[in-house]
Amino acid sequence: MQGTLDLLILRTLLHGPCHGQGIARAIQRQSEEVFFVDHGSLYLALQRLEDKAWIGAKWGVSENHRKARFYSLTAKGRAQLVDKTSQWRRLVRAIGTILGPEEQEG
Amino acid sequence: MIFRRKQRPAADFNEEVRAHLQLEADDWKGDGLPETEARAAARRAFGNVTAAEERFYQRGRLVWLDHLLQDLLYGLRAMRKSPGFTATVVFTLALGMGANTAIFSLMDTVLLRSLPVKDPASLYFLNNAGALETGGSPPYPCFERFRALSKSFTGIAAYSPNDHGIRIDGTVEQVDGAEVSGNYFGLLGIAPFAGRLLDYGDERLDPPVAVISYPYWQRRFGGNPDAIGKTFTLDDRTFTIVGITPKEFTGLGPGRHDDVTMPFTLVGPNLLRSTGSWFFDSVARLGPGVTAEQARAEIDPIFQAFMNEFPVSADARREYFHHMVLTRASRGMDQLRKRFSRPLWVLMAVVALVLLIGCANITNLLLARAAKREREFAVRVAIGAGRSRLFRQVLVETGLLFAAGAAAGIAVAWFAARRAIAFFAAGAHPILLEVHWDWRVLGFAAGLSLLATLIFGAAPMLRAMRVDPHAAMKDGGRATASRGRIGMGQFLVAFQVALTMILLAGAGLFLRTLGNLHTADAGFHAAQVALILIHLPDPTYHDPALRIELWDRLLADVRRQPGVQSASLSFLTPMDGKTREVGFAVPGFQRHSDQDRSIGLNTVSEDYFRTLGTPLLQGRDFTPNDWAETAHVALLNESARRHFFGGRDPMGTVVNIWGRVPYRIVGVVQDARQADLRQPPVPFLYIPMRQPVDQGAFMMLSIRTSGDPLRMMAAIERRARGLGPDIHIVRTDTLARQIDQSLLQERLISTLATAFGVLALLLSAVGLYGVLAYAVGRRTSEIGIRMTLGALPGQVAWSILRQTLGLVAMGLAGGIAGAIFLARAAEKLLYGVTPTDAVALATSAILLSAVACLASYLPARRAGRIDPVSALRSE
Numbered sequence: 001m002q003g004t005l006d007l008l009i010l011r012t013l014l015h016g017p018c019h020g021q022g023i024a025r026a027i028q029r030q031s032e033e034v035f036f037v038d039h040g041s042l043y044l045a046l047q048r049l050e051d052k053a054w055i056g057a058k059w060g061v062s063e064n065h066r067k068a069r070f071y072s073l074t075a076k077g078r079a080q081l082v083d084k085t086s087q088w089r090r091l092v093r094a095i096g097t098i099l100g101p102e103e104q105e106g
Numbered sequence: 107m108i109f110r111r112k113q114r115p116a117a118d119f120n121e122e123v124r125a126h127l128q129l130e131a132d133d134w135k136g137d138g139l140p141e142t143e144a145r146a147a148a149r150r151a152f153g154n155v156t157a158a159e160e161r162f163y164q165r166g167r168l169v170w171l172d173h174l175l176q177d178l179l180y181g182l183r184a185m186r187k188s189p190g191f192t193a194t195v196v197f198t199l200a201l202g203m204g205a206n207t208a209i210f211s212l213m214d215t216v217l218l219r220s221l222p223v224k225d226p227a228s229l230y231f232l233n234n235a236g237a238l239e240t241g242g243s244p245p246y247p248c249f250e251r252f253r254a255l256s257k258s259f260t261g262i263a264a265y266s267p268n269d270h271g272i273r274i275d276g277t278v279e280q281v282d283g284a285e286v287s288g289n290y291f292g293l294l295g296i297a298p299f300a301g302r303l304l305d306y307g308d309e310r311l312d313p314p315v316a317v318i319s320y321p322y323w324q325r326r327f328g329g330n331p332d333a334i335g336k337t338f339t340l341d342d343r344t345f346t347i348v349g350i351t352p353k354e355f356t357g358l359g360p361g362r363h364d365d366v367t368m369p370f371t372l373v374g375p376n377l378l379r380s381t382g383s384w385f386f387d388s389v390a391r392l393g394p395g396v397t398a399e400q401a402r403a404e405i406d407p408i409f410q411a412f413m414n415e416f417p418v419s420a421d422a423r424r425e426y427f428h429h430m431v432l433t434r435a436s437r438g439m440d441q442l443r444k445r446f447s448r449p450l451w452v453l454m455a456v457v458a459l460v461l462l463i464g465c466a467n468i469t470n471l472l473l474a475r476a477a478k479r480e481r482e483f484a485v486r487v488a489i490g491a492g493r494s495r496l497f498r499q500v501l502v503e504t505g506l507l508f509a510a511g512a513a514a515g516i517a518v519a520w521f522a523a524r525r526a527i528a529f530f531a532a533g534a535h536p537i538l539l540e541v542h543w544d545w546r547v548l549g550f551a552a553g554l555s556l557l558a559t560l561i562f563g564a565a566p567m568l569r570a571m572r573v574d575p576h577a578a579m580k581d582g583g584r585a586t587a588s589r590g591r592i593g594m595g596q597f598l599v600a601f602q603v604a605l606t607m608i609l610l611a612g613a614g615l616f617l618r619t620l621g622n623l624h625t626a627d628a629g630f631h632a633a634q635v636a637l638i639l640i641h642l643p644d645p646t647y648h649d650p651a652l653r654i655e656l657w658d659r660l661l662a663d664v665r666r667q668p669g670v671q672s673a674s675l676s677f678l679t680p681m682d683g684k685t686r687e688v689g690f691a692v693p694g695f696q697r698h699s700d701q702d703r704s705i706g707l708n709t710v711s712e713d714y715f716r717t718l719g720t721p722l723l724q725g726r727d728f729t730p731n732d733w734a735e736t737a738h739v740a741l742l743n744e745s746a747r748r749h750f751f752g753g754r755d756p757m758g759t760v761v762n763i764w765g766r767v768p769y770r771i772v773g774v775v776q777d778a779r780q781a782d783l784r785q786p787p788v789p790f791l792y793i794p795m796r797q798p799v800d801q802g803a804f805m806m807l808s809i810r811t812s813g814d815p816l817r818m819m820a821a822i823e824r825r826a827r828g829l830g831p832d833i834h835i836v837r838t839d840t841l842a843r844q845i846d847q848s849l850l851q852e853r854l855i856s857t858l859a860t861a862f863g864v865l866a867l868l869l870s871a872v873g874l875y876g877v878l879a880y881a882v883g884r885r886t887s888e889i890g891i892r893m894t895l896g897a898l899p900g901q902v903a904w905s906i907l908r909q910t911l912g913l914v915a916m917g918l919a920g921g922i923a924g925a926i927f928l929a930r931a932a933e934k935l936l937y938g939v940t941p942t943d944a945v946a947l948a949t950s951a952i953l954l955s956a957v958a959c960l961a962s963y964l965p966a967r968r969a970g971r972i973d974p975v976s977a978l979r980s981e
Contacts, residue, residue, distance in 0.1 A: 020122065021129040024151075039126065039151050040158035047119070047162060066129055069122045 005037065005045045006054075007088060010073065010081040013055060019068035020046055046071060054080050119162045123155060173495065177502035184503055185510075191475065192507070194872075195468050199511020199558075201865060202461035204518025207551045209457045211523045211541045213450045214550075216361070217443055219542070222354040224295025225391075226436035230398055232262065232388045232405060236428040243388035244427075246378045248412040252388070255408055258401035259390040263290040264370050265358055266386035271641045271834035272345075272366065274326075274338040278643060278834035281322070284357055284364040285372050285386075291351075293391055301334040301349030308369045315369070316345040320353040321538075322365035340368075341644045358389065358435070361442040361530070361537035381416040389435050398432040406430045421699060442537065449851045452932050453858055456612065459605045460862050460869070461554075465562040466598040466605075467873040472504065472566035473595055474880045497567060504563035512555035516548065529854065533847035534839045535683060565594055595877045599910070600917040602873050606866040607921020607954055608928060613863035614946030615929055615939055616856035622938030623849055629778030629787065630680055631719030635841035636815035637679060638807040640826055641834040647803065651734075654796055656830055657805060658730070661711060663825055669812050674714040675795055675805040677707075678780065679841065681848035682806065685781050688799070690791065691762045692750045705746060706780060706790040707763070709798050715775050717810045718841075725757055725773025733796035740769035744777045746789035761791070767799055783848065784937055808841070815840045855935060867954065871961040878910060878965035882972075889969055890977025903970035910962040918951055925950075 012018065012026045023046075024037050049055045054077035062068040073081070130148035131141075139147060149155070185192040220226040232252065234241050243249055243264070253262050264287040271278045288306030296303060299320055308315050318326075318333065327333035336347050345368065357364030370386075377383050392401055409430045418427055437443070483496060523541045530537040541547070640660075647653050657675055664673040678684055690705035697703065712728045715721070723744060732739050740761065747756050756771045763769065769791075777787035793799065807826070811818050819838050827833050839847075846853065882889070889902055929941030939946065 019126075019129065021126045021133070024130075025133065038153045039130070040153040040155065040161075043119070043123065043126070043158060044161055047114070050114075062129060064129075064132055066125065066132065068125050068129060 003084065005041070006049060007081070007084050008035070009042075009045060009049060009071075010054065010077055010084070013071060013073045013077070014081065017070045017072035019060075019062060019070050021068070022062075023071065049077070053077075116159065116163050120159055123152070123158065127152060127155075173498065174502065177499045178506065180499060181503040181506040185506065188475075191471060192510075195471060195507050196510045196514055198464040198467055198869065199508060199555075200514030200518050202457075202464035203512050203515025203551060203554060203558075204522055205457040205862065205865075206454075206461050206554060207515055207519035207547060208522035208526065209450065209453050210550045211519060211543070211547045212526055212539070213454060214546055215539050215541050216446050216450060218437070218546075219360075220436050221294075221358065221438050222352075227434075228392045229294075229435035230390055230392060230401070230432040231435045231439070232390055233431050233433050234384070234409065234427050234429070235431045236422075236424055236426040238425040240431060240433070241384060241426055243384070243386050244409055244412065244430075245381050245383050245416075246386070247381050248409060249386075249388050251408050251412060252390075252405050256401070256404050258393055258396045258404050260393050261289050261293040262388055262390040263287045263293045264386050264388050265290060266370065266373060267357065267359055267362065267364060269836075270340055270366065271643055271836060272338045272340050273643075273832065274336070278641070278832055280834070280836045281365045282363055283366040283368060285368050285370045287370040290367075290370075290389075293389070294355075296351060296355055299350040299352045300331065301347075303349050303351065304367065304369055309371045311343065311369055311371055314343045314345040314372075315348045317349040317351055317367050318347055319351050319356050319363055319365050319367075321356065321363055323350050326365075338366075340372075343372075356538075357438075358387070359439045359441065360437070361539055363538050381412075382418070387439065390432075402430055402432050446851060448932070448935060449855050452612075452855060452935065455928070456609060456859055456862050459609055460866050461558070463602050463605050463609075463866050463869045463873070465558050466602045467869055467876065468507075469562045469565055470595045470598055470873055470877050470880075472563060473569060474876070476500075476566045476569045477884070500567045501559075501563070504567060505559050508555045508559040508563070512551050515555075516551050519547075519551070526854075530850070533843060533850075534837045535847060537850075595880075596909075596913055599870075599874055599877055600913045600920070602870045603914050603917025603954065603958065604920035604924060606863075606870040607918055607950060608925045609859070609863040609866045610950035610954060611922070611925035611947050612929065612932075613856070613859040614950050615936055615941070615943060616852070616859045618939045618943065618946055619935065619937045620849065620852045620856045623783045623852060624845075626779075626783060626938070628680065628783060628845075629720050629776050630841075632680075632841045632845050634811050634813075634815055635717065636809045636811060636819055636822065637682075637839045637841055637844060638809075638819070638823060638826060639804065639836040639838075640807055641804050641836050642830075643803070643832055643834055646830075646832045650798070650802070653802060654733075657711070657795060657802075660807065660826060660829055663829070664807065664809060664822060667818070667822065667825075669818060671810040671812055672713045672717045673807065673809045674711045674717045675807055676710040676714050677802070677805065679806045679808060679844065680718070680778060680780055681783065681845050683781075683848070688791075689764045691765055692759065693761075695750050702749075705750075706788055707799075708780075708790060708792050709795055709800075709802060710792050711795040714792075714808070717808045718778070719810075720778045721776045723774045723776055725771075727773065728792075728794040730796070732794040736797075738767070738769045738797045739772045739794065741773045741775055741792040742771055743775050743787065743790040743792075745787050746791060747774050749789045763791075763793075763799055769793055769797075783845070804836070852935075852937075863950075867957055870954075871957050874910060874914075874958055874961040875964060878906060878962050879968070882906060882965045882969045885969075886972060886977050889972050890974040893972065893974040894978065899970035902972070903966040906966040906969045907962055910958070910966075914955060914958045914962075918954065921954075922947060922951065 008027050008031075009023060012023050012030070018026065020039075020043055024039055024042050027035055027037055046055070046057075050057055050071070053074060055071045056074050057069055057071050060068060060070045127145070127148045130151060131144040134144035134147045135141065152158070221229075223229070232243055232249075234244050246264070249262070249264060256262075264285075266285045268283055268285060270281055270283045272281055272283075273279075286304065288304055288309045291303040292305070298317070301317070303317055304315070316338075323329060323333055327336070334347055334349065337344050338347070339345070351364075351367070356362075357367075371378065373385070377385060390401075392398065406429055413423065413427060417423070433440070486496060487493065520543070527539050527541065530539050642653050642656060647656070661673055661675060664670060678686060686707050687704045688707045689703055691703075695702070710728070712730060712732075715727060725741070728739070728741070742750075742756055750756070751759075756774065758770060758772075760768045760770050775792070778790075779785065779787055780790065795802065795805070807822075809815065809818065809822065823835055823838060826835065889897075892902065893899075925947065926941050929936070933941060
């Protein structure tokens, strides 16, 4: 769904700066392997967010001493995260109401 | 953010992707996978690396611009790869667009351009008008009433263009000048280039001052600032030059430069007081919020009151002086426009046809090329090129060709316009034009090229679009004649033939017109006559007796020169652009109209008719003995004899000029055309130079020479100057050139129409040849099979030829109909021929058929010579 990946990236970065590969792993792990992110798409999404200045980036060194590009949340990104999260919650609630309680589903 | 962030380079992104793959592989290794499998897993998880990199590259970028650049480069490469095709297209377009742009630039200069003055739209000429014609301004006293009584205008200025002989540094020279009222420059909003311009105070002519034009300043004074403060004399006044008008402003008459502008009062108190002299133009600027109709309604009663106070005959009042009209002055006076608007529109139509013919060729070439490239497009479609992308590429390629053509066309136009300007500027009455290469002209060329691309590139583009990869790959570029269907290319050929027929017929009609005007019995022989217009200026030659004495000496001197067969002086010569009419009465003649009150008058010396080759029909020529002390005598032309005397013998009758000067008729001469070769001769009266009715300060010396008249010119001019002080040679010419000059528009049209007709013929021949040669090339294998099956070479050639002859016949029929239709629209430009003139139509049709046969014979012959074996083997 449009914007889902953006939201997940922003949420992941709330814990602190991270490189692309780390973000991919984190999303996969935290979603209990539901979301499998095509890494190519992830990098394009990162670039899109960087272009919007919701996240910043700079080259650094990873925990296992590899060169990596680290992303971090900007103030603008933080505000967007709050905004998008509440939007998302409203949406989920609305869809949940429409679909009704789980057990009635055939 | 104030500054745009620097674009992240693609290399940086690619590096990040590599770093990611490394980290990912590290993770997998940590999970216990071996090195190679870890790497493969990392790649798998990433997806398509190249696609991601490409998407990064395209992100935020003007992709279409990228594609456009690619298409442009591709198009340029394609142009380079087929130089013959490119050269043909660009050359054809250069000629077609060049001709169009050149004629448009002339139209723009002559017909469309506004005067370089402040707010030209609110300027109007105040003209008197009647049933017959619209004239200039009413007499000066009426003009003064307009000024005093009307409230519609912010100002009204008087303007009178006149040529003068002015004396600078001891020699008298001819200048084009104008007399203007003090408010003229202010009203037009003209600021001086240097010095100052004229104002009301200068109308006192104390001291007399003048301003000169920028071109004259450059030409006569070499652009030296000392020109301001220099003096010249005109008659008995010494003028000081006080300023220079700006470069772009040269007066109110397009094509004429007011080199010297002087105060209006110079025309003299008699003219300013005269209530019957209609000699100048008045230009006025409407006040804010006033419409032309309101202003007219205000000045017309003033004019009517004036006309009631100083009446003219009822006929003249109705025909010339009936009411006032306001004529737009934004583009200046309209003589040039009146004279050239029809010819220029005709030429514009002609060049448009030439461009159409050229474009039809190009369409055919593009179609042929598109057919040849079918496989290329098919391959591209098959490997995934989008059709829109393909379309764009063809559009760019076509646009590139037309743009190159337009650029070359502008260069052609620049040269062509310079030639045309020289054509106008030649002769004794040069028309000075300046083409402005500004956005209007360049925009015209660009718009034309765009339009042509869209119209003539569309069919080939659509054809490229329709390509079906499956069929195109299967069919190895073979083709057979499609029966029963006239292809686009064939239709275009017929269309070209029709247009060419129109142009050739038009050229024929215009050439016949010019020929008719040249050979028409004009009543004189123009060849080998030198003309020198001489002016004996005041105050040196104020005494009439002194002038006549000098004219006598001049004639005697010239007649003594070797190579001179005869020499004479006259006020008028044929087609010199001047006319002169006087009030005239014949005893016993019953008048029918105002026209019967006047007659054309020419003051001539003895031998005038011999020099011009006009035969004396009856009586005697003048002699030097017809002078002040003897009885006044006169000659009539045949028209005057017929009109005023009918069957009676005019000899010995005494006629009156202005009801007071009596002349006895002593002879009749043959009619000669005087002012216009197209008009039948009008009644004329000739009186001897030594028995004049007026000043006679200007006389044209005509000399019939036994050799080239131009070679004698300098010697005679020198002798004329040597006869006395201050002798002013106004201009020198030959009679033949003077006639040519009067036929300027006819020559312009027939020259250009012929040139464009030949060009069209050439283009059509190329088009016909191209279409056939292409068809034969495509059908080589089919023809091979036919010949294997027993078709004879002659039969094959004929089958090709037969096709084209049908097309040519169709085109000819359409072209003849079109030519007659269009010639009717231009009938006013013709003389002595009708739009259905059989000679012009038949000659053009035969010429065109001959060329078409030749152009189609060559490919047809080649078809007949195809060797069936090699044709089939080349599969």
